[in-house]
Amino acid sequence: MHESDDEMTRVLAIDTSTDMLACAVGSVRAGKPMGDGAVDVLAAGDHRCRRRANVELVGTVDTTLTQAGVGVDDLDAILVGRGPGSFTGVRIGISTAKGLATGANLPLYGVSTLDATAWTAWHAGVRGRLGVAADAMRGEVYPALYELTDAGVARLFERERVLKAADAVATWRALPFSSDLLLTGDGLVRYGALFEEAGLMGRALDQDLWWPNGQGLISAFAAAGGAAAAGIGNGDPAAVLPVYTRLSDAEENERRRLGLAGDAHVAPTGVADELAGRHLQLRPLAASDAEAAAALDAVCFNEGAHTSWTPEMFLSELSEGLTAPRAWWVAHDDGELIGIAGGMVIDADVQILDVAVSPEHRRRGIARKLLAHVSYDAQMLGCTSASLEVEAGNDAAIGLYEDLGFSRAGCRRDYYGPGSDAVVMTAPLPLSLPVDASSPEPTAAAARDWPAPAQAKSERAEIERRRLVLAIESSCDETAVAIIDADGALLANQVSTQIDFHARFGGVVPEIASRKHVEVIVGVVEAALEEASEALGLTGGTLSPRELAAVGVTQGPGLVGALVVGVAFAKGLAFAAGRPLVCVNHLEGHLFANLLADPDLKPPFIFTLVSGGHTMLVHVRAWGDYRVLGETLDDAVGEAFDKVAKALGSGYPGGPIISRLAEEGNPEAIDFPRAMMHSHDYRFSLSGLKTAVVTYIEQETAAGRTIHLPDLAASFEAAVFDVQFKKAWDALRETGAESYCLGGGVAANPHLRELLTRKLGRRGVHVVLPPQGACTDNAAMIAEVARRKFDRGEVSGFDIDADPNMTL
Structure with missing residues (x-):
């Protein structure tokens, strides 16, 4: 917050969820009515930008900041539209915003793109009931209803959803106020004829107002209370995620597996037992696991007041006809069931029913991984929160849940029996996930303070001499970050693998891969910075992105949706940190991985x-x-x-x-x-x-x-x-x-x-x-290529885009 006015928050707002690249720099004054100077736009760079958002976004940010007469250091926060909208467009905006916030150590907040569209109309003087029909492709729209008054914009719906355009038209046509309903949204471009046939297009706004702009974004933020509003978030970039209203085809099939349609039986799937002897594997609970799960539960809860589950109870969780969907996962190693976790969905909350890990396998992050899978299933089922009860004296379990983002919400006296209370805990979804498949540590605590406190370091000369290059790899199903110095010494090498999530589908699902990259990239970057700080022996705090010499990133080839996340984040990070960007060919990275085994090659x-x-x-x-x-x-x-x-x-x-x-x-x-x-x-x-x-x-x-x-x-x-x-x-x-x-x-x-x-x-x-650990996708090999290109002065502009078909 600026010292000159402790009630003013200066923000940079961006949104690429639609064909409009929305960008503005403005100030939000707390406590001011929306019509009385609550928002002051200093500069705007809004313009139509079809399929070129990743090319133009950072350049537009640069130009808009210049026009506003401010730099990144003059900002108090970054603001991004979370959608719903084009899947790729939403991810470009959010990934860039996460990079900007991480590079500048600024808080990041997200708002609904639909809300921003309504506020854009409000600033144009529109008043009355407004229907926003945003384009969702596939013959669908994101429908939203608002009430626009002189005081501001109010939602007439609870949460974003997707509907067939024809169904949305029929729904709105049946409204008692349909004759007075104003229309806007880019869905009118594609489906305007349907609205016209229903007699609704007569009150459509001017076409220039069908898309959100930067002023609308900032106003949606201000109306929600700005940085002080709990609904906006606490500013942690890791916690800002897209608004999704539709699942991928593979996830729709998984949804049926979870019992929402068709056969509700949960069959074993995922990684085969042949792999179990190599490392820990996770898969959905099957009927054949009932006896082993009950035996494990009995071992874990033979002390204390918790009543262990019987085989019949586990079997009942898999039976057909359940009124509430279930999500159960097991962990096994070398054929032995060593962990279980499951939950039941009630409205938009997943109630965790049981978590158990065999005593000899604890402190390996197994409970975290199981709960990550249960919470992922719950998100697929529309949940936005999780809840559970834990015995009041179980400090280890309470600590685990707090690390995952749970907080204490109450106490149930004598819940487990006389004198044995239960602590009620709740958490927003998604939970804080592990960095990788073997680490028990979470990537980011959902309730941590952000921005991180700045800490002076006395080792700046050494850091500058080492010319550190951070590299990001996201070409497929692993989010990887490495940091290397000028001499080729690898100081950090972090990998967050998605293999457990894709295993249930029998292969990599590109849409899921892209979503997971967005979820974990901030945490993996922070883990790499922390690892490098330890390797350097820093005593004054964690390495800052601004102390890097350059930022490298895989540009291609690979899955376009996955590459886009890494490229957009890297551009935002490099721009905010004031560091050059180096683009790397993924195939060349595999070639250079051999230097990790023989530097003299x-x-x-x-x-x-x-x-x-x-x-x-x-x-x-x-x-x-x-x-x-x-x-x-x-x-x-x-x-x-x-x-x-x-x-x-x-x-x-x-x-x-x-x-x-x-x-x-x-x-x-x-x-x-x-x-x-x-x-x-x-x-x-x-x-x-x-x-x-x-x-x-x-x-x-x-x-x-x-x-x-x-x-x-x-x-x-x-x-x-x-x-x-x-x-x-x-x-x-x-x-x-x-x-x-x-x-x-x-x-x-x-x-x-x-x-x-x-x-x-x-x-x-x-x-x-190459070392066996450097054969699969990793950022160490990308860092080696980036280091050499940086030394040769081969840097890229901020107008580059992902290239999924890049050749060697």
């Missing part, structure tokens, strides 16, 4: 990329000088592994499952085809091999013969890897290169690593393999 060499989305053979003539010798004509290697694992009914991801099975198999047991092994070029094809494996499974099953899965897995691997070796050796001989490197998720396969090292090494080839 120098071209020329042959490089094979084997991942879920790419298979290619590359002649690296010099750093930055690459000749792609050949690529796959169809399936990538990782994709083929996933498809074969799916054909076996073994779950997702396929690579580790096949690898584990193959450890005990005979690679010569089944003679699968080696496609294009003798094609005399460097192209690959795996669709025929995949078909051969599926055909073999079908024939053996039809004949009533038991398939020996280890032999099948080992034989499949051999067919894939023999071709990889043959092509690599041919390329080495043709080019005269004496070194060979590997990269991509499949590069972690121990059998491929052993085969290439043994066969190529025997032929005098210097083989370099």
Whole structure:
């Protein structure tokens, strides 16, 4: 808050939920009526911007700040429209805003884009009942009704929703005040004919008012009470999320699994048991778990007043015809059930019914992960809050729940029996999630103070000398952040994986991947800054984004919705922190991951990329000088592994499952085809091999013969890897290169690593393999590329966009 006027909040407001890029800088004065100077707009950069929001947003912010005569340091807060609107557009605005707030250490607040549209009309002098029909694509609109008076704008609805445009028209046409209803919203552009046929378009506002503007955003913020309003949030950027009213197709199917439609039975899904021996796995509760779940509950609650659940009680949670939807998850390790958590949905609240983790597996973050999955299901079911009861003396459990964002809401005397009280706790959704699959620490506490208090550091000279580069990777299903110094020393490497969320669908769901990136990116960046601070031995506080030398980010290739989040956040972070932006090719990152194993590696060499989305053979003539010798004509290697694992009914991801099975198999047991092994070029094809494996499974099953899965897995691997070796050796001989490197998720396969090292090494080839932890998507490899590009002065402008089809 500015010292000159402690009642004034100066904000930068942005929204890209619609085709209007809304941007304004203004001041909000607390306690002032909306018509009496509550909002003062200093400058606005609103303009129509179809499909170019990520290109134009930061530049528009820069221009608007300049026109307002202020800099980032003069702001008190960032404000962003949360939608509903275009999924990609909403994420661009929120991700950029999160980057701006994190880079400048400013609080971030979110408001409804529909509210902003209504306030835009209010400032134009519109009064009366107003219907906002925002475009939701797919023949749908986001309908919202408001009452506009001289005092301001009032909602006539509780929460945002989506309706078929025809249904919205019919609903509004039946209103007793339909003849007086004013209309606005960009949905009128696409569906205006429907409203016209119903006789509603006669009172439509001028088309210029169909979109929100920056003034409307700031007014919605001010009317809600500004920064002091509990409904707006506490300013933590991690807590600001898009307003979603529609699920992805995969989530709609999951919704049916949860019992909202069709068969309510919960069947096992997700990662197969073959992976359980490697690390902790989570999956939905099944009927076969009832006995083990009851036994675990009895062990956990044999002391105290809590009554443990019986097998029949768990089975009843899975029965059909339940009036309230349920969400139950279990954790298991090496076939043993070690944790359970579940809840029941009542209205918009998920009531946590039970949480139990075996004593010998506690303090590993298992309860947090289980509750994260339960709360995710609850959000899919429309919940906005969670509640639970815990024994008053259970300090460990109370502490866990407080870390997840729960706060004490009351006490129930003698709830567990005479003298045994229950503490009632509630929390807003989403809960605070773990940083990654193995960390028990949450990314961000929902109720923490923001902005973080500034702390002076005495190590500034050392920080400047190290020229730290922070890099962000979000090309697929993992949000990763790393920090590297000028000498190539890795100071931080954080990864938040989504694998448990995608496993239930049998593969990566792009829409879910993008949403999860938005949820966790602030927490992962903060975790990386904290890790780097510890590595540097800082004594005066946590490393600040403004103490970085540059910000790097994966620009492509990858899933466009996932890339957009990382690119938008990185641009906001770099701009607010006043640091240059460096864009990195994800494929080049996999190549540079080999430097993490051998910093002295120098071209020329042959490089094979084997991942879920790419298979290619590359002649690296010099750093930055690459000749792609050949690529796959169809399936990538990782994709083929996933498809074969799916054909076996073994779950997702396929690579580790096949690898584990193959450890005990005979690679010569089944003679699968080696496609294009003798094609005399460097192209690959795996669709025929995949078909051969599926055909073999079908024939053996039809004949009533038991398939020996280890032999099948080992034989499949051999067919894939023999071709990889043959092509690599041919390329080495043709080019005269004496070194060979590997990269991509499949590069972690121990059998491929052993085969290439043994066969190529025997032929005098210097083989370099990236560390297994750097094979899958990670930011360490992106940081290495960004560091080198930054040293060469190869920085990007803030008008760059994600490039999902980027080539090497």
